[in-house]
Amino acid sequence: MVIxxxxxxxxxxxxxxPIFIALAGSVTVAMGSFSHIPLAIVxxxxxxxxxxxxLMAIPFFILTGSxxxxxxxxxRIIRLANLLVGRFTGGMGMTAVSASMFFGAISGSSPATVVSVGSLLYPAMRKEGYSGQFSIGVLVSAGSLGxxxxxxxxxxxYAAVTGVSVGALFMAGVGAGLLYAACLLPYCWYRAKKDGVTPVEPPSWGEVLAGFKDASWGLGVPLVVLGGIYLGIFTPTEAAAVSVIYALLVSALIYREKSFAELFQSMIEAATTTAQVMIILAAASVLAWFLxxxxxxxxxANAILSLSENPYHIFLLINVTVLIAxxxxxxxxxxxxxxxxxxxxGMRVGIDPVHLGAVLTVNGAIGMFTPPFGLNLFVAGTINGVDYVQAVRGALPFIxxxxxxxxxxxxxxxxxMWLPNMVYGG
Incomplete structure (x- = not known):
């Protein structure tokens, strides 16, 4: 049956x-052919x-980002990021990384970050003199920060399938995300030097303050979510619901750039995205039960532990396996x-489950722009002037x-772990 x-x-x-059909369908056929267990179990x-x-938090966070x-x-986020780092050599590439961090703190989605940031920054980077491959490469890699x-x-x-604290994981994600972004920035400087891209004139302090003021309402989303969780005001799921109300009020009453009909359309798109995520999770749970x-x-698990019980060796095996997956x-x-x-x-060899969650998440982020099926590579095709081959070539150095x-x-x-340990006392 297993074979x-x-x-x-x-x-x-x-x-x-489609992945959900491959996962659930293969289990169903194998069980129907070689097992007496009723297929209703699927x-x-x-x-x-x-x-x-x-998992109830997922549709709320997706809707907030939408x-x-x-x-x-x-x-507003891109303008603020450009005001902060655009003055440096490679500033436009650094803007892509910084804007992806800001937007990722709101959307929680890698493809959404690539589309939202890339559709605006890719033409601007090409106009500034950056090569097409570098421009799309930095966008698909930085987009994985989402x-x-x-x-x-x-x-x-990860929290749903392991029982680990969502709040502690979010804390770990701060350090992991900052490290990930910090490693991308020097390459942006190097490529700008190599391509002969000159930095722009630095903005005045008044322009920077105006940029902060213009984007402040939107940047309040992570403050509301994370602040509410860590102060014990509400759970992560309740925080997600609050973020939807906050996002709706800001979009409809403060920014007021879209009609209610257009905002409603974004709700439909969020529902579609949620359905895509949830059906994959459902099918994957069938596979997990089957295994x-x-x-x-x-x-x-025993096969892995038979090779070594050294946490450093185990982490190497985990990383290689997840990168391939x-x-x-x-x-x-x-x-x-x-x-x-x-x-x-990990628990059997003493690996902290929160640290493991952060490592697995970064592995998954790398997979988002790793060929052949990295989702960000396909999403990049929605940006005008970009095709799959160009996205793959641009992504290779960033991998x-x-x-x-x-x-x-x-x-x-x-x-x-420094933030989780500081907040949760180790």
Whole structure:
């Protein structure tokens, strides 16, 4: 049965079958052919995979990002980022990284960050003299910050399948995201020097303050969400619901750049995105149950531990496995399928589950722009003048930079753990 499942899963994915069909369909066929267990269990596991309270936060955070993007926040964030770092050599590339951090703190989505920031910055970077490959490369790589910087949908999924504190994970995401962004910035400076791009005139303090004032309402979203969680005012799910109300009020009553009909359309788009995420999570939970019920999860855990029980070696195996999986699966699916396995292994060798969550999230972020199936590479095709091949070529140098950041994060736990330890007392 297991061999049939693995072969069918590989075939379905190779022929381009949607991931949720490949995952749930291969389990269903294998069980129907070789097991006496009623197939109704598949439907039960589909619903059980979504019957987790932390997952309720996902549609709210997706809607918040959609409302703020439609309400005119993207332009304000990019203008503020450019005012802060545009004066430096490579400033436009640094603006892409900084803007992705700001927008990621609102949307929690990597593809949404690429589209929102890239559609505005890519033409501007080309006009400034940056090469097309570098311009799209920095956008698809920096866009992956959307799932690292809190609030992160991927971290919520990890919390749902492992029981780890969402608040602690969000704290760890701050250090991980800052490290990731810091590793990208020097390369932006180097490429601007190499391409002969000259920095722009620095803005006045008045312009910087005006930029902060213009973007302040939108930047209040992460303050409301994270502040409310860490002050104990509400849970992460309640924080997500509050963020929707805040985003709607800011978009409709303060920025007022879109009509109510256009804001309603952003709600429809958010619902579509939520459905896409949830159906993958449901199908992945079927696979996780299948692996567990057939003893494959325990067998894989024991196989890993038989190679070594050294945490450094285990982390190397985890990173290699997830990086390969990230070439074919999205980060949320990876969390549902692999996180329970690696959580078990990690606990047995003394790896902190919060640190593990941060490392897995960064792995998933790298997978978002790793060929052949990195989602950001395909999303980049929606930006005018960009195709898949150009996006892949542009992303290659940034994959190496991101791997360097991953190594630092993995083997220097203090980078991600200093904030959780400070707030939660270790």
């Amino acid at each position: 049939t499942f693995l072969v069918l899963l590989a075939v379905l994915m190779l022929v381009g079958t 439907a039960e596991r589909l619903f059980a995979g979504l019957d987790k309270f932390p 409302l703020m993007s439609a309400g005119g926040l993207s332009q 799932i690292i910087i809190p609030p992160s949908v991927v971290m919520i999924v 567990s019920s057939n003893g494959l999860a325990a067998m894989l 990230g070439m074919f699966l999205d980060a949320s699916s990876i969390m549902v399928i692999l996180a329970p396995l690696f959580y078990t292994v 190496g930079i991101a791997l360097f950041a991953l190594i630092l994060l993995t083997y220097i736990p203090a980078i991600s």
